[in-house]
Amino acid sequence: MAQQLPCDSDGQCMLCKQKPSPSQTLACRTCATPWHLSCLPSPPLSLSDTHWDCPDCSDLSNHQPVAPSAHLLSAIRHIQSDASLTDHQKAKKRQQLLAGAGGSSAEPSKTTDIFDGSLNCSFCMQLPERPVTTPCGHNFCLRCFEKWIGQGKRTCANCRALIPAKMASQPRINSQLAMAIRLAKVAKSGGPSGAPKTYHFVHNEDRPDTAFTTERAKKTGKANACSGKIFVTVPPDHFGPIPAENDPTRNRGVLVGDTWGDRLECRQWGAHLPHVAGIAGQSAYGAQSVALSGGYEDDEDHGEWFLYTGSGGRDLTGNKRTSKVQSFDQSFTSLNEALRLSCKKGFPVRVVRSHKEKRSSYAPESGVRYDGVYRIEKCWRKDGIQGLKVCRYLFVRCDNEPAPWTSDECGDRPRPLPKIDELKGAEGVTERKGDPSWDYDEEKGCWLWKKPPPESRKSVETVHKDGTKVRVKRKAKDVSVKERLLKEFGCQICRKVLSSPLTTPCAHNFCKACLEGAFSGQSFIRNRACQSGRTLRAQKSVMKCPSCSNDIADFLQNPQVNREMMGVIESLQSQAEEDEKSEESSDKNDENLHDAMEVSKSTDSSEKVLEEIKDSDLNQPHKRRKE
C-alpha cells in the first residue's frame, strides 16, 4: 500500500513537503486531521463531502468489530463515479459488491457483506432500522438507541465508549448506511438479473455552481448572491416530484435523497425555490414545497409525518429576514393560506430538510436534502410555544421512493393518521374537501395524480448561454380532447390511443402488445443464464426502438408499463366521455343558459388537463416499482 501521511501542524503535507491551499486540503470527520488531497491514494469524490474518514481512521474502524460501512460506501462511490460505466453496468457492479460477491474490478477487494451481522443493531441484533452510528463506529436502531439513552445510559452498548452528549440528546440518522442496507436488500432479493433500481447517488462533483454576486452586493459569497441558473424545466409553480423529462442536464429528475450544499443550490434544482422563505406557494393556487430548517420551534419531526408551523407573526423590524421571537398571531393568509389550499385539494407538497434543524433525527448531517412528497392531511391554529397563535399543518409522506432514513425497499403506503394531542385545543381545523388530487392507487400500487394537477399559471423561462431569455408559453388549441388524446398519447405502432403504455428510455410510447408483437420473432425476455457480453451484444443488435432505432435491448429485458401515463390516459378518456355527454345534453337544451355554461366549464377543464399534460412529466422512461 502506498505511504499515507497527513499534513503537519503547520499545514505542510508530510508526504510531498508542500503546503497545500485550503481547497486542496481535506479534514477527516473523525480526527479532524488535515490531508493533502492530491497525495491521497484514494481521494473522495467531492470536496464538499463532509463525511470523509482519513486512511488512519477508516483503518481504525476496520479493525474494530464493526466497520460502519466506510469501505462499502467508498467502493460504491467509486463505482458511481466511474464515467466509463453505463447506469446498468453500475447497477450490476453495485449488486455484486453489496451481495458480497466481490468485485471483478481492481477495486477494494475488501467488501462487506451487509448481512453478516457486522452492521447489526447491538440491541435487537437485526439490521438497524433508521440507523444511528456512534463515533466509536457502532450501529443501532434509532428506537433502540433512544430507549437506551432513556434509561440514563451514556456509553456505547457495544464497546462502552462514551457517547457524546450531543448525540445522546439529538441522535441523527446515518442515511448513507440506510441507503447501503436498502441497496443490499435489493441486490439480494433481485438476484443477478434483478432490475437496476432507480436508487441513486448524489454526485457533488457534477453540481455546477453558478450563483453570482452583483456590484451592489456588499457581502461576499452567497450571503447576498443572485441565484444561478435553474437547471430543471418545470414551471416554478409545478406540483409534485420533478421528473427526468424536466431535467435536461442529467435526464434523471430530482430524486429522494438528493442533497445540496445550501438553499441556493437546492433552488437551482427546483426542489424548493425560495432561498429564504420556508414555504413556496400562492394563496389562491396552493403550496408546492416547504423547507424544514429549524426556524420555528413549534415544528415536530417524525420522519414519515411532521407538524409544520406557518410563517409570519414575527417582528422583522431592523431589516431582518427571520426572527426567533413571535410578536403577533399567525393567520391563514398568504403562504399559510397556500398551504391550507394544498391541504384541501390533497396536492403533493415537496419537502426538503436542512441540516440547520437541530432537533430532528431525520435532518441531514449537512446541506439541504430532498425527502420526497407529503400531503397535508389537516391544518389548524393553536397557541404556539411563545403564547401567540400559530398555523399548524400535519404533513404525511406519500412518495413512491423510500425515504432517505429507511432501509425499506419501497416507498410509502397509505398509513393511518397519527394521533395529534394538540388538536384538542385547536381552532379552525381544516380537512380535505373531497378526494385528494394525489392519492394511492391500490391497483397500480403507487401514488399518482387521481385528478389532473393544477394548470401552471407561469411559463418556463430558459436562459441561453449568451444571456438572452426565452419564455416558453403554453398555447391553447381549439381541438377536441379526443383528437388531442390521440395525438399526445397515440401508440407509434398501431396509431391508436395507448393501451398498457410502455415508454422506452428514448421516450417513445407503444402499447405493450404492439411492442411485444414487434419482437415476437425473438426472445423477448432475455434468458437469465445468457449474461455474457457477447450474447448480450448479439441480441442487442436486433432490438431497436421502432421509432428512432435506439438500442432498447436493456429496456426490453424487463419492460414496465408506464402507470402514471396510463392513469392520465384513463382520466382523459373519462373527461372526453364527460364532454361528449355534456355536448349531447346541450344539444337537447341549448336554450338553457345554465347548461350551456356547464358545457363551457367542462370543456375548459379538459383543456386544462391537456395543457398540463403537454408540459408535464409523463413521457419519461417508467420507473420500476415494487409490486
Next chain:
DNA sequence: GGGCCCGCAGGG
C-alpha cells in the same frame, strides 16, 4: 456560538 443586517426572489 449569537447577533446583526444585507440583496434577492416572489407574492400580491
Next chain:
DNA sequence: CCCTGCGGGCCC
C-alpha cells in the same frame, strides 16, 4: 411598488 422571508457571511 411594497412587503415578507425556516439565508448566509461576518463580527464579536
